[in-house]
Amino acid sequence: MGFLELTHVKKQFGVFSAVEDFMLTAERGEFVSFLGPSGCGKTTTLRMIAGFEYPDTGSIKVDGREITNLPPNKRNVGMVFQAYALFPNMTVAANVGFGMRIKKQSGEAIRKRVGELLELINMPEKADRYPYQLSGGQQQRVALARALAIEPQVLLLDEPLSALDAKIRVSLRNEIRSIQRQLGITTVYVTHDQEEALSLSDRVVVMSQGRIEQIGTPFEIYNFPSTAFVASFVGTLNALQADVVDASAGIVSVGGQQIRLGRPLGAAGARKTIEIALRPEVLTLREASPDANRLSGAVDRVTFLGSIVRIRVALDGGGMVAFDTFNNPHLAVPADGERVTVSFPPEACLVLDRSVEEVEAAVAGAEESLPQHVDSESDILP
Amino acid sequence: MRRRRGGIAWWLVLLLGVLYFFLPLYATLAFSLKAKPAFAAYTNALADPKLFSSLGYSLAVGIATILTSLALIVPTAYWVQLKVPRARTAVEFVTLLPFVIPAVVLVFGLVRVYSQPPLPFTHTDAGSTILLVCGYVVLSLPYMYRAVDTGLRAIDVRSLTEAAQSMGAGWFTIIVRIILPNLRVALLSGAFLTLAIVLGEFTIANFLARPAFGPYLNLLSGFKAYEPAAVSLISFGLTWLAMIAIAFIGRDTRTRIEIGGAH
Numbered sequence: 001m002g003f004l005e006l007t008h009v010k011k012q013f014g015v016f017s018a019v020e021d022f023m024l025t026a027e028r029g030e031f032v033s034f035l036g037p038s039g040c041g042k043t044t045t046l047r048m049i050a051g052f053e054y055p056d057t058g059s060i061k062v063d064g065r066e067i068t069n070l071p072p073n074k075r076n077v078g079m080v081f082q083a084y085a086l087f088p089n090m091t092v093a094a095n096v097g098f099g100m101r102i103k104k105q106s107g108e109a110i111r112k113r114v115g116e117l118l119e120l121i122n123m124p125e126k127a128d129r130y131p132y133q134l135s136g137g138q139q140q141r142v143a144l145a146r147a148l149a150i151e152p153q154v155l156l157l158d159e160p161l162s163a164l165d166a167k168i169r170v171s172l173r174n175e176i177r178s179i180q181r182q183l184g185i186t187t188v189y190v191t192h193d194q195e196e197a198l199s200l201s202d203r204v205v206v207m208s209q210g211r212i213e214q215i216g217t218p219f220e221i222y223n224f225p226s227t228a229f230v231a232s233f234v235g236t237l238n239a240l241q242a243d244v245v246d247a248s249a250g251i252v253s254v255g256g257q258q259i260r261l262g263r264p265l266g267a268a269g270a271r272k273t274i275e276i277a278l279r280p281e282v283l284t285l286r287e288a289s290p291d292a293n294r295l296s297g298a299v300d301r302v303t304f305l306g307s308i309v310r311i312r313v314a315l316d317g318g319g320m321v322a323f324d325t326f327n328n329p330h331l332a333v334p335a336d337g338e339r340v341t342v343s344f345p346p347e348a349c350l351v352l353d354r355s356v357e358e359v360e361a362a363v364a365g366a367e368e369s370l371p372q373h374v375d376s377e378s379d380i381l382p
Numbered sequence: 383m384r385r386r387r388g389g390i391a392w393w394l395v396l397l398l399g400v401l402y403f404f405l406p407l408y409a410t411l412a413f414s415l416k417a418k419p420a421f422a423a424y425t426n427a428l429a430d431p432k433l434f435s436s437l438g439y440s441l442a443v444g445i446a447t448i449l450t451s452l453a454l455i456v457p458t459a460y461w462v463q464l465k466v467p468r469a470r471t472a473v474e475f476v477t478l479l480p481f482v483i484p485a486v487v488l489v490f491g492l493v494r495v496y497s498q499p500p501l502p503f504t505h506t507d508a509g510s511t512i513l514l515v516c517g518y519v520v521l522s523l524p525y526m527y528r529a530v531d532t533g534l535r536a537i538d539v540r541s542l543t544e545a546a547q548s549m550g551a552g553w554f555t556i557i558v559r560i561i562l563p564n565l566r567v568a569l570l571s572g573a574f575l576t577l578a579i580v581l582g583e584f585t586i587a588n589f590l591a592r593p594a595f596g597p598y599l600n601l602l603s604g605f606k607a608y609e610p611a612a613v614s615l616i617s618f619g620l621t622w623l624a625m626i627a628i629a630f631i632g633r634d635t636r637t638r639i640e641i642g643g644a645h
Contacts, residue, residue, distance in 0.1 A: 052544055072547040079548040085541035089563035099549030143545075150549055 001064060003028040003186050004049070004154055009058035011044055018044040020210040022058070026203075029184040031177070033197040036207035037233070042190045045207075046156050049188060051075050062153050078147030082159040084139040086131040092118070092142050093127040099150035117145040120179060137168040144176065148183065155180070155187045161196065173200060194234050198222060206230045228275065228352035237277040237350070238321040244274060250346075252276065255317020259293040262346030275352040278344055280323040285311070285334065288343030295321070296341045299334045309333055313342055407618070414611035423608035424616070433613060436598035437581075437620075443511065443594065444580035447518040448573045451526045454519065456569075459530045460561055463539050470531075477527040480520055485585040492517055493589065510590045517586040522576040529575065533568025534561075578621055 002025030009022040019041040026032045034042035047053040049060060051072030060068045067075050086095050096117055097110040105113075118124045121141040131139055140160055147155060157176070161169040177200050180187050191197050197204045198218040206213045206221060206229070213233075214226045225231035232239075242252035242259075250261035252274065265274070288294070297315040304327070311334065312322040321342060325331070334340055417423040427433055462473050480488070492513050496503035503509035539561070546556045562569070584596035595617065603610040 050548060073550045073552055077548060081541050083538055083541050085545035087560055102550040
């Protein structure tokens, strides 16, 4: 039995199905991220855990206690919002101590805990400031301290870094992770930023159109995507059409050039053509091991981007792959039109169950089916 | 050359505005000072105990109106904003009705319904005063609702509410400790407008035979020449004092909330 359990959770807004049959078990102290595009149901699921929405069916349990229909103020769940949501009429210290005052804790206990938390977020000198006197990053750190002050069983973060600039985002991201580890608090983090999800989480739940596409560690999600959606949404990839040559041996042909997949094709082998994907980082122009796959072609374009050089190769027989190499003044960069051979290990080939175009069309369709005035997921809520 | 002509035009518009607003005041002042000896209209007006009793009564009714309006409108506007934003248009329409229904129609309706059993409010002074307050609540609805609604739109009501809820706060705590303090300036604006309406209102108070300031001023003008002008200016001065008080109270809001409502 997990610490946070969501079982067959479903939520519908009118005819729009926001969350479908959501199942998740998170262990105590685990950091789980919900990752997906706008309208995929990640925020709705988080809000159901917080109690701001109630599921149509299914149950939510924390530490074995059923909280599905409890009001939010009875759940002991801390929440950090994208828009900070600090109380403008209160100082930093009053904001952080608000939940403890509601719980009628003694003034001394509140002062002590507020002091500890302000130390934790490195803002002890800002206790008497008002929210409007703080930067966005500082406000979000105060919001985090405020959520932690009530010693919640579960900490929920709803795209907490989206409103911040890139530099602050990275530093605050590391801070959130280190505080979470220090306190060992079970955390659910909603984001559409794959880098955030991969760098912070013990496990990532990738969602699309209200459904879970895959649950796994960041390593599993990135390296072994179980669906075409996950493969295309997490990281970048090169998609190629391939004709099945020998399904049992895992041999396919890309524009007439045979490659091995390193494993039998399984169900996908029943089709004549399949979609395979290659992560840019598995591709190289350098000499590879004898059992590596090789695809020949001509350099279509070389783009210099400072620390990296992006090379795009038009494969013989059709198809295009792009990959980056680190810039090195002593490295000979191929010229446009030069004949090259791109190598990659057989096990690096990802076989997609749907084509990337189909997945992109499905994602675009999902976003179009949102109500007209909606531009972010939280806006679809009534 | 064109810029200079434009500048002159702006000064002309400003001058016209000043004349439009201050000429009647000046005329009233000049007329009130014609009484002999000098300032007799003011000393006579201030010597009349009915001036203060009617002003005191209107002030008390005004405060009761403000408190009732706040108790009705703040939770309603908050709930509409939070839970049923789609109903906002309908609620706004309802709050605008006092603009199209004349006060005389309202008071006739009140008298007709509440002057006979089972609700014979007009049979007692207290009952009539309660009716007066209710009538004023309706009259002040467009101003108070707009002030509160504008104040609510200036803050992220949903996030603040949810943040407070997640920390264990109930609805009463949220309204009293989070929403109301952040609406302070908007509420003051609404309260002031309500007070201004109540102090100057004549129709409802007259038909309900209440000893309010409006009927007193009307009565005074029936048999005195200069005193009504003096009393008008005194009430104008009191209104300005109230405005300055609001500006003073709202000067340090410690928030970035814009002053809400119509001013």
